[in-house]
Amino acid sequence: xxxxxxxxxxxxxFTLFTASVRLxxxxxxxxxxxxxxxxxxxxxxxxxxxxxxxxxEAIAIHVIKALPIVFLMFIVNQADIKWMLKxxxxxxxxxxxxxxxxxxxxxxxxxxxxxxxxxxxxxxxDDDLSEYIDKASPLNAPINANLMxxxxxxxxxxxxxxxxxxxxxxxxxxxxxxxxxxxAIPKRLGSRHRAALGISEVTDAFTIIVSEETGEVSIALDxxxxxxxxKESLLLYLNQYFRQ
Numbered sequence: 001x002x003x004x005x006x007x008x009x010x011x012x013x014f015t016l017f018t019a020s021v022r023l024x025x026x027x028x029x030x031x032x033x034x035x036x037x038x039x040x041x042x043x044x045x046x047x048x049x050x051x052x053x054x055x056x057e058a059i060a061i062h063v064i065k066a067l068p069i070v071f072l073m074f075i076v077n078q079a080d081i082k083w084m085l086k087x088x089x090x091x092x093x094x095x096x097x098x099x100x101x102x103x104x105x106x107x108x109x110x111x112x113x114x115x116x117x118x119x120x121x122x123x124x125x126d127d128d129l130s131e132y133i134d135k136a137s138p139l140n141a142p143i144n145a146n147l148m149x150x151x152x153x154x155x156x157x158x159x160x161x162x163x164x165x166x167x168x169x170x171x172x173x174x175x176x177x178x179x180x181x182x183x184a185i186p187k188r189l190g191s192r193h194r195a196a197l198g199i200s201e202v203t204d205a206f207t208i209i210v211s212e213e214t215g216e217v218s219i220a221l222d223x224x225x226x227x228x229x230x231k232e233s234l235l236l237y238l239n240q241y242f243r244q
Contacts, residue, residue: 098242101142102242105238108149109210110231111145121148121162122165122199122208123241125206132162135175136176137174139172177196178201179195192211193220193225197224201223206220206221206237207219217231
């Protein structure tokens with residue numbers, strides 16, 4: 001077995017390991033693991049060039065061995081790749097998708113507000129939310145105002161939980177969060193606000209709450225509540241955090 005073959009195996013195993021521990025390690029350690037992974041991938045490319053064979057059959061085998069590295073690297077580094085596309089201004093099509101998804105989200109929230117339908121909607125940022133997604137009911141549907149409204153209707157078995165949005169997709173409904181024990185929460189606020197604040201205390205997720213009693217919209221972010229915000233303020237929040 002050549003050095004290239006050995007290193008390919010190491011890259012596969014380390015990539016899978018890095019992806020599997022993402023939820024269980026500190027962010028700095030995870031980034032260190034990714035740096036090591038990039039170095040190993042770079043070494044693989046170097047050996048790929050150094051040991052490149054001459055026969056057509058051997059070249060095909062060589063390429064087949066190397067191609068999965070690209071796929072695995074993409075899985076581990078999706079967020080970084082999106083950021084790079086945005087910086088290089090190659091994400092125009094992606095930007096159109098963002099705008100449409102954001103418009104659909106605002107439409108759904110306005111429907112809930114107009115009818116005073118209580119809701120909690122969480123948008124994933126950098127921190128992983130799989131712990132909550134896995135225990136909820138899967139949706140994997142594009143953001144849709146009608147679907148959102150039907151989920152939060154009081155007759156729905158999922159109306160007490162949260163919708164979680166990942167990459168402009170509603171991945172699940174009926175998600176439940178740890179309740180905040182903060183004494184700073186006004187007593188008039190209910191379980192949705194405490195749950196939204198709770199998830200904001202343990203992750204960097206951005207959560208929108210619609211009050212069942214008043215129809216007011218509030219935001220939970222970084223362990224703080226921004227209560228009774230205007231539609232314009234909500235749009236500013238979404239422009240800042242929805243695309244992440």
